[in-house]
Amino acid sequence: MYSSTGIEASNFVSSYNTAFWFIVGISLALLTGLTIAMLWFVYRYNKKRNKVASPVEGNTWLEITWTVIPVLLALGMFYLGWSGWKPMSKPPEEGMTVTGVARMWKFSFMYENGKQSDELIVPLNTPVKINLISLDVIHSLFIPAFRIKSDMIPGRKKLMWFIPETEGKYDIFCAEYCGLDHSYMRSSVSVLPKEKFDAWYIDTTKIAVVPEEAGPGAEGETIMRTQGCFACHSTDGSKIIGPSYLNLFGEQQTVVRDGKDVIITVDEAYVNKAVFDPNSEIVKGYPRNLMQSYKGVLTNEDVLKIIEYLKILNEESATQ
Numbered sequence: 541m542y543s544s545t546g547i548e549a550s551n552f553v554s555s556y557n558t559a560f561w562f563i564v565g566i567s568l569a570l571l572t573g574l575t576i577a578m579l580w581f582v583y584r585y586n587k588k589r590n591k592v593a594s595p596v597e598g599n600t601w602l603e604i605t606w607t608v609i610p611v612l613l614a615l616g617m618f619y620l621g622w623s624g625w626k627p628m629s630k631p632p633e634e635g636m637t638v639t640g641v642a643r644m645w646k647f648s649f650m651y652e653n654g655k656q657s658d659e660l661i662v663p664l665n666t667p668v669k670i671n672l673i674s675l676d677v678i679h680s681l682f683i684p685a686f687r688i689k690s691d692m693i694p695g696r697k698k699l700m701w702f703i704p705e706t707e708g709k710y711d712i713f714c715a716e717y718c719g720l721d722h723s724y725m726r727s728s729v730s731v732l733p734k735e736k737f738d739a740w741y742i743d744t745t746k747i748a749v750v751p752e753e754a755g756p757g758a759e760g761e762t763i764m765r766t767q768g769c770f771a772c773h774s775t776d777g778s779k780i781i782g783p784s785y786l787n788l789f790g791e792q793q794t795v796v797r798d799g800k801d802v803i804i805t806v807d808e809a810y811v812n813k814a815v816f817d818p819n820s821e822i823v824k825g826y827p828r829n830l831m832q833s834y835k836g837v838l839t840n841e842d843v844l845k846i847i848e849y850l851k852i853l854n855e856e857s858a859t860q
């Protein structure tokens with residue numbers, strides 16, 4: 541994985557770099573010019589060399605020069621910045637759309653065909669538009685190699701787009717401090733040639749849908765996918781941020797309630813509480829305050845559908 545300084549990984553790299561080096565160049569020229577002038581004045585007009593202060597009358601041409609030149613330089617910086625930024629807010633009609641979901645502390649990307657991935661996979665030379673969604677706090681999707689960054693704000697629709705122009709794998713970071721594991725909130729974007737991308741995209745067998753489409757549990761699965769539950773809960777028994785959904789429903793679980801360990805059975809009432817009031821009972825060994833309440837987001841009916849999915853998940857794994 542490389543962050544690329546030399547290569548043009550996206551359509552925004554060259555205009556961005558032009559503005560960047562223009563500003564750096566002006567800053568360096570001003571720094572050296574001012575430092576040299578300052579040192580010269582210290583040397584030439586110190587008390588030994590210039591015993592009597594000489595009053596200086598105004599000099600119109602000098603004043604015009606040092607007003608007009610910096611104004612032009614500042615306008616030049618503005619122009620390059622503006623003209624490089626403007627196309628970023630104007631996505632083209634064509635191309636593909638991906639939904640990028642941020643959640644403490646993970647990105648996931650959902651494709652139009654239902655495919656879901658924690659890493660962004662995109663085809664070379666195709667415009668990619670990303671709908672930016674945050675499910676909890678403000679995050680920021682930052683792809684340094686592509687020279688693009690955008691905040692992801694809960695409750696607000698935002699779009700980011702780019703055309704990947706060089707094959708490779710590049711870093712993605714969260715660029716907005718979003719809590720404890722912010723610094724681990726990383727992902728990557730892989731730019732593949734069109735044929736390789738298509739092969740990956742068409743292969744929907746790896747989509748994490750356990751129930752048959754429209755079968756029992758499918759609705760619950762869809763709810764959880766759109767709410768981002770799978771960012772923290774796996775379906776294969778592995779621990780991610782929260783406990784796995786596999787073999788959860790109907791099993792015994794040790795939870796901490798009012799500071800005391802209690803053994804409970806995961807039933808409907810318990811799942812309801814876990815979803816609407818997650819901090820009242822914390823599964824032993826897991827941190828408090830990670831899972832947010834879904835009060836007002838999900839209904840009791842939604843929770844019943846989720847429970848149906850949890851049951852199906854156990855049955856599916858038992859028959860395999």
Ligand SMILES: [Cu+2]
Binds near residue numbers: 642645
């Ligand atoms: Cu973040």
